[in-house]
Amino acid sequence: MTDKVFSKKDWVEAIKGIRASYRVFAPAREGDFHNFRPLEDETIPNFDFFNTRLSPKSVLYPQSERMFECFNDPDSPEKGILKEAAKDYTQQAIVGIRPCDAQAFHIVKRNFDNPEYIDPWWVQRFESTVLVGLGCNAPCPTCFCSSVGGGPFNEECLDVIIHDLGDKYVARGLTEKGKEFVSKTQGGNPADEKVIKEARALAAAALEKVTARLPSERLGAKAATELFNAPFWEEVAFSCINCGTCTFLCPTCWCFDIQDEVCGKQVDRIKNWDTCMSPLFTLEGSGHNPREKKFQRVRQRFMHKLKYYPDKFKNGVQCSGCGRCVRYCPVNIDIRQVAGLMNEY
Amino acid sequence: MSINEGGIQLKNPYLPYPVRIDEIITETEDKNLKTFKLVFLSPEDGKGFSYTPGQFAELSVAGKGEIPIGIASSPTEKGFVKFTVNKVGAVTSHLHNMSVGDTMGIRGPLGNWYPWEEMEGKNVVIIGGGFAFTTLRSSIIYMLHPDNRSRFKDITVVYGARTPGMLLYKDELAAWEKRDDIKMHITVDGTTDPEWKYNIGFVPAITEKKITSAENAIAVVCGPPVMIKFTQPVLEKLGFPPEKIILSLEMRMKCGIGKCGRCNIGEKYVCKDGPVFSLAQLKELPPEY
Numbered sequence: 001m002t003d004k005v006f007s008k009k010d011w012v013e014a015i016k017g018i019r020a021s022y023r024v025f026a027p028a029r030e031g032d033f034h035n036f037r038p039l040e041d042e043t044i045p046n047f048d049f050f051n052t053r054l055s056p057k058s059v060l061y062p063q064s065e066r067m068f069e070c071f072n073d074p075d076s077p078e079k080g081i082l083k084e085a086a087k088d089y090t091q092q093a094i095v096g097i098r099p100c101d102a103q104a105f106h107i108v109k110r111n112f113d114n115p116e117y118i119d120p121w122w123v124q125r126f127e128s129t130v131l132v133g134l135g136c137n138a139p140c141p142t143c144f145c146s147s148v149g150g151g152p153f154n155e156e157c158l159d160v161i162i163h164d165l166g167d168k169y170v171a172r173g174l175t176e177k178g179k180e181f182v183s184k185t186q187g188g189n190p191a192d193e194k195v196i197k198e199a200r201a202l203a204a205a206a207l208e209k210v211t212a213r214l215p216s217e218r219l220g221a222k223a224a225t226e227l228f229n230a231p232f233w234e235e236v237a238f239s240c241i242n243c244g245t246c247t248f249l250c251p252t253c254w255c256f257d258i259q260d261e262v263c264g265k266q267v268d269r270i271k272n273w274d275t276c277m278s279p280l281f282t283l284e285g286s287g288h289n290p291r292e293k294k295f296q297r298v299r300q301r302f303m304h305k306l307k308y309y310p311d312k313f314k315n316g317v318q319c320s321g322c323g324r325c326v327r328y329c330p331v332n333i334d335i336r337q338v339a340g341l342m343n344e345y
Numbered sequence: 346m347s348i349n350e351g352g353i354q355l356k357n358p359y360l361p362y363p364v365r366i367d368e369i370i371t372e373t374e375d376k377n378l379k380t381f382k383l384v385f386l387s388p389e390d391g392k393g394f395s396y397t398p399g400q401f402a403e404l405s406v407a408g409k410g411e412i413p414i415g416i417a418s419s420p421t422e423k424g425f426v427k428f429t430v431n432k433v434g435a436v437t438s439h440l441h442n443m444s445v446g447d448t449m450g451i452r453g454p455l456g457n458w459y460p461w462e463e464m465e466g467k468n469v470v471i472i473g474g475g476f477a478f479t480t481l482r483s484s485i486i487y488m489l490h491p492d493n494r495s496r497f498k499d500i501t502v503v504y505g506a507r508t509p510g511m512l513l514y515k516d517e518l519a520a521w522e523k524r525d526d527i528k529m530h531i532t533v534d535g536t537t538d539p540e541w542k543y544n545i546g547f548v549p550a551i552t553e554k555k556i557t558s559a560e561n562a563i564a565v566v567c568g569p570p571v572m573i574k575f576t577q578p579v580l581e582k583l584g585f586p587p588e589k590i591i592l593s594l595e596m597r598m599k600c601g602i603g604k605c606g607r608c609n610i611g612e613k614y615v616c617k618d619g620p621v622f623s624l625a626q627l628k629e630l631p632p633e634y
Contacts, residue, residue: 067359070407080407080448081363083387116617117602118354224611228631255606258359258599260410267408274605281607285433286599290568290634300609302630308612 001061002173002182003191011169012045014185020237021184022130023092023097025059027052036094047096051322052173055101055251056094060125061108061273067121067258068269082269087121093130093181100145102131102157103320104251110313112255130181132171133158139210142323144336147213149316153203161221183199188287214304214336215343216317222345223308228299230345236338239331244275246325246333247301252318255281257295276300302338358602361405361450362390367425369445374510378476379441380417380429383451385609394454396420397461398483399593403451403601404428404440412436413598413616415452417479419486421493426451427608429479429513455601456620459484459565459591467563468499470556472531472576474548474568475506478513480593481567485521494526503555505532505548510542530555549575565591587625592610594634596599610634 006014015024021038024286026045027034034049036056068082109126112119136143136152145151155161159178163170173179219227247253257274260267274281277297283289291297309318319335326334368382381404385391396402396416403411412434418427428451432441443449444593459480471486473481481504488497502521506512512531532551533545544551548568556579564585566576573592580590596608596615602616611630613619 058406068407072408080450082361082405082407082450084357086361087548111604117358117361120354120357224633225629228611228633253497254604257605258411260408262408271406274607276606282597284595285437289598294632300633303611304606309608312612335581 002179003196004171004182004185004188005191005195005322006169006171006185006188008167008169010187011047011171014187015039015045017186018181018184021091023090024096025056025092027096027239037098038127039095045096047134047169050136050138051098051324053103053324054249055104055108055322055324056097057104057108057251058103059092060105060129061122063273064197065121065271066268067271070267072265072267074258076345082267087124089124091130092125093132095132096162097131097158097323098136099133099152099154099158099161100150100320100322101115102133103145103150103154104322105131107252107309107316107318107320108156108254110315112316117230130159130177132160132162132181133159134162134164135206137202137206139206140210140311140327141317142276142326143210143321144212144214144323145321146207146210147215148319148321151321152206152210157220162191163202164203165195165198170195171187172196172199180298181197212323212336214317214319214321216310216339218343219306219317219339220310222264222307222342224303224311226340227307227345228303230342232341232345233295233299234334236302236341237295240277240294240298240333241331242277242279242294242297243330246267247275247277247329248273249328251322252305253322276304298333302342305335306339306342322329349528352540358392359452359600361403361411362394362447363387364426365453366443366445366447366449369443372429372513373476373516377432379432380427380513381440382418382425382427383449386448387459391424394426394451396426396454397458399458399480400454400456401480401601401620402426402428402451403598404430404436404457405450405452406436406439406443407450409436409439411452411601412440413455413601415477415480415483415593415620417482418438419483419490421487421490421534421593421614429476429482431476432484434510438540452601456616457618460563460623461592464563465496466498466499467561468558469497470562470564471500471502472504472548472552472564472566472568473504474572475511476513477567477569477593478504481565482514482517484526484565486517489521489524498561498582499528500526501528501530501556501577503530503532503548503552505534505546505551507534509533509536509538547575548572549579552576553579553582556580556583559589563589563591565593565594587628588623590624592622592624592627594622596620596634 024039112122173182364383
């Protein structure tokens with residue numbers, strides 16, 4: 001028995017109960033929006049949202065993470081020698097992740113886990129995480145997952161998928177990890193064929209509702225140098241204020257900085273999220289900066305997502321269609337329009 | 346250290362090896378360039394750090410950070426690694442104030458290397474300017490080693506600095522001048538030294554004067570952007586095709602292993618796919634460096 005039906009009340013109890021086996025992250029209200037939080041006794045999980053303000057990117061990839069540390073005691077023979085910081089890779093579950101945000105993890109995985117080098121922290125955390133996805137019955141107008149290889153009920157990148165059937169949830173285990181998760185949940189009843197059919201019908205209807213597209217089908221055939229020299233970049237970047245909201249919210253933006261922090265004799269080497277929108281990102285010690293101008297940085301962001309990444313990994317664009325950058329850009333720059341310009345060029 | 350053939354990554358690629366500063370040499374008259382000779386605290390780590398001329402490493406100072414620096418020693422020099430560091434920012438300034446015996450870290454070797462297999466059996470023209478001569482020193486020491494010298498034909502070096510006092514590795518330059526298996530063309534932009542017995546003039550001009558043929562030759566060019574800009578047409582005029590002009594690039598870096606995202610030129614990362622590129626390769630990429 002892998003598929004289960006829960007009343008909505010029982011579902012909340014079930015995920016509270018499953019904390020015996022997993023550290024659970026679930027969406028909860030924060031003011032007018034939702035965000036993922038570690039599920040504590042007092043947390044009230046809430047699955048009634050379009051999407052969370054922030055993706056659960058930070059669950060696998062903390063905004064700041066200690067990599068190494070050392071204690072710089074002048075008399076110690078260990079002075080100046082960095083050691084790995086202790087990490088906890090307890091089994092964890094992200095419950096309620098949208099399929100687009102799960103797809104984003106798989107997009108980022110190609111960077112952090114490839115045959116050349118492995119980022120041990122990201123990869124170990126990915127491996128210890130169960131992605132329990134919540135399909136989207138009502139996609140937003142800014143959603144375009146179905147044009148970038150996903151969909152509101154895309155199962156490819158999930159371990160479990162949950163269907164919201166109004167008064168109840170259906171949880172279907174998709175992978176070994178996911179089936180184990182479902183089998184460990186308390187309560188609920190086995191899902192019969194009728195309810196599964198109902199769930200599939202709703203999922204098919206949801207896919208029809210995603211009408212916005214990110215056009216990219218002609219980008220592969222164009223030379224990177226041609227797109228780089230296209231005449232529209234200054235205009236695309238004109239209104240940009242380089243605030244970095246897009247890179248901060250983007251579930252597929254992975255760029256980071258490494259900084260040392262010192263507190264007394266304690267030294268920590270820390271990995272922090274960074275943003276290509278900042279001129280400091282590429283500023284060199286000599287003062288030279290290959291991306292000194294705003295339009296160069298804006299161009300870098302779109303070229304990376306829509307041309308460099310697809311060329312490098314041959315597996316689609318570096319975008320899962322969540323639409324956050326479109327919704328929250330303060331000057332209304334829309335990646336779908338920019339992709340259109342590039343695609344038509 | 347990359348993943349080995351079994352697909353297992355044995356070491357955290359962000360973790361530096363601890364090293365001891367064994368010797369510090371002030372190279373230039375402005376005292377802004379120092380060479381650090383580093384010895385691994387664990388001989389095992391030293392064995393793991395197996396490099397090829399042209400590669401770089403991240404020098405790490407706990408509490409200050411890391412900087413990517415080309416490896417100036419040659420793999421034929423055993424028991425230590427050498428880096429020549431220009432004093433520029435927080436890490437390098439701190440490094441310049443460190444002492445022999447202090448502990449620091451190095452992480453690597455990182456990046457690719459000069460195309461040694463392609464260079465075999467060819468005339469090698471080395472063109473360097475200013476303090477970008479470090480991995481070129483590594484290459485010269487490597488080629489001149491008795492085990493390797495016969496693998497290459499003529500070795501010609503054009504190396505320039507602003508003044509005689511700004512040249513790196515002066516003792517070695519003088520020694521190479523005396524050898525007959527390497528042709529040296531040392532130059533300075535200008536000097537008031539009446540004893541100066543080498544060339545005066547910019548690197549591109551000396552290259553034009555001294556290098557006479559691109560026949561069966563490959564050119565390795567390393568220097569400030571302005572030198573590269575004016576040397577490139579000289580080499581092309583001499584008949585070097587873009588595939589035979591090899592450049593080593595610099596870029597702001599952090600991770601050194603193609604993860605952190607800042608040193609890209611198009612889809613390539615200078616830290617992992619470079620720092621060595623042929624001019625032909627660069628012509629295929631957006632000119633953003």
